[in-house]
Amino acid sequence: MTSPSILVVGPTGTVGREVINALGTEGHRARALVRNPAKASLFDENVEIVIGDLSQPETLAPAFRNIEAAFIVAPPSPELEILEANAFEAARRAGVKQIVYLSNFGAGTFGPPVWDWHGSSESRLQDLKIPFAILRPARFMTDTPFPFSWMGIKDRSVLAEGTGEGKITMIDPRDIGAVAAKILTAGGHEGKTYELTSADILRGDEIAQKIGAVLGKDIRFVKADQQESRSLMTRVGIPGFVIETVLRYYETVRENRWYTTAAVADILGRAPRSYDAWLREKAEGFFTA
Secondary structure: OOOOEEEEEEEOOOHHHHHHHHHHHHHOOOOEEEHHHHHHHHHHHHHHHHEEOOOOOOHOHHHOOOOOEEEEOOOOOHHHHHHHHHHHHHHHHHHHEEEEEEOOOOOOOOOOHHHHHHHHHHHHOOOOOOEEEEEOOOHHHHHHHHHHHHHHHHHHHEEEEEEOEEEEEEEOOHHHHHHHHHHHOOOOOEEEEEOOOOOEEEHHHHHHHHHHHHHHHOEEEEOOOHHHHHHHHHHOOOOOOHHHHHHHHHHHHHHOOOOOOOHHHHHHOOOOHHHHHHHHHHOOOHOOO
């Protein structure tokens, strides 16, 4: 079997899995960099597994060997910049000809913590002198609402988030995977940065109404303040840097800093998946899983 020329770094994450799936659907064999050997069972025989750890740069060379193009994302953690820097350097040393990097909508402008980390990684990638494309997705539909918010929907028929009257843009992770796969295999996107969203832009009460319509129950939206949101996330054990990220995210929504783009349609030649369609497929699973 032909050795793959595309590497996916972060293949077990929400988007990495979709990049692997999209490449497979288009008939491209991928290589996956996996830290935990037990995760190899997540992939079929068409995916070549290489074990390595982004925190240990000396383990990365086999994954990048003979690779033409790489999709790179590190786990969301305070070490994100270091982990991604290690991946970029391994790509440079191996002579990789193209990098598609998964950043974040608002990178470098929305502030700490996560947006600053992604902004720094974007700058590092641009200085690397390797052809690149940067993907900045909006909030994932899989995190709309956030997992801790689903508990309130289930227990009290209440969606409590701190977005106020602001409007939320979002995207189905499958569309991010499809965009990444297209760029990795088609080329022609060198030096481009794409903000990826669906066509949906919704207030919290509109999201609550849509969830209620799918579940067949009335869902009430509550405009939680920052302290209420912090207390809820603390009670369920969410790490501190995630709490600060979510609270800053709520602020950016209330500041009306989110908007939709046509990037998905322009790249894929079709409309992005809608939140209504995602809900019809997925929402009830949150209550039956």
